[in-house]
Amino acid sequence: DAKTTQPPSMDCAEGRAANLPCNHSTISGNEYVYWYRQIHSQGPQYIIHGLKNNETNEMASLIITEDRKSSTLILPHATLRDTAVYYCIVRVDNAGNMLTFGGGTRLMVKP
Amino acid sequence: EAQVTQNPRYLITVTGKKLTVTCSQNMNHEYMSWYRQDPGLGLRQIYYSMNVEVTDKGDVPEGYKVSRKEKRNFPLILESPSPNQTSLYFCASSLSRGLAGLAGANVLTFGAGSRLTVL
Numbered sequence: 711d712a713k714t715t716q717p718p719s720m721d722c723a724e725g726r727a728a729n730l731p732c733n734h735s736t737i738s739g740n741e742y743v744y745w746y747r748q749i750h751s752q753g754p755q756y757i758i759h760g761l762k763n764n765e766t767n768e769m770a771s772l773i774i775t776e777d778r779k780s781s782t783l784i785l786p787h788a789t790l791r792d793t794a795v796y797y798c799i800v801r802v803d804n805a806g807n808m809l810t811f812g813g814g815t816r817l818m819v820k821p
Numbered sequence: 822e823a824q825v826t827q828n829p830r831y832l833i834t835v836t837g838k839k840l841t842v843t844c845s846q847n848m849n850h851e852y853m854s855w856y857r858q859d860p861g862l863g864l865r866q867i868y869y870s871m872n873v874e875v876t877d878k879g880d881v882p883e884g885y886k887v888s889r890k891e892k893r894n895f896p897l898i899l900e901s902p903s904p905n906q907t908s909l910y911f912c913a914s915s916l917s918r919g920l921a922g923l924a925g926a927n928v929l930t931f932g933a934g935s936r937l938t939v940l
Contacts, residue, residue, distance in 0.1 A: 746929070753825075753911050753931030754864070797864075801927070811856075811864035 714798045719816040728785040732798030735779045743781045747794040788819045823848045827912050827932035842897045842935050844912030852915045853895040857908040902939040910935045
């Protein structure tokens with residue numbers, strides 16, 4: 711799986727969009743970008759994933775650059791409940807074996 | 822409700838006393854996995870299972886055993902726990918490995934976590 715790089719922490723004002731970047735410059739053609747988040751010490755929660763097209767669901771939007779070397783997770787209207795650690799993971803979609811979460815980005819949403 | 826259930830959620834035990842953390846999923850998922858989470862080290866994979874009777878080591882398997890006798894259950898066994906196994910443990914499952922192109926086949930569903938303290 712390709713290595714990912716994320717900033718260790720970010721702040722965002724409540725109600726504003728939170729844009730969380732992820733670099734994955736060694737991504738290969740069949741690797742997907744997945745995002746999870748972990749609120750306090752709860753189990754990580756799936757947010758969204760994509761291959762090359764931008765994706766949107768009820769939680770967030772995922773913007774992947776044309777060269778696929780980086781992506782941005784967008785929470786359009788951040789709330790205090792979105793304060794969490796966000797993990798960006800790159801992996802082939804049918805590779806169920808070994809999966810490693812890195813350090814992630816600690817997002818702090820402030821009133 | 823589709824979920825992964827871990828038990829116990831909290832446990833304090835002593836060095837050398839065998840313990841088992843159970844994990845059960847009700848989604849008919851083929852793939853299951855165990856992680857441990859320690860401050861500053863992120864989530865590290867202990868063992869995973871691609872299907873019944875198929876298990877393999879992750880990044881940090883030492884001191885742990887697993888079994889996958891039936892699809893829904895994937896218990897984590899600590900035969901002789903030591904203080905360095907004090908950690909927060911998560912079980913996770915996903916639909917399948919072999920369904921390339923099936924949307925969401927590898928989306929992981931995590932349990933709520935089991936906080937283990939070994940004295």
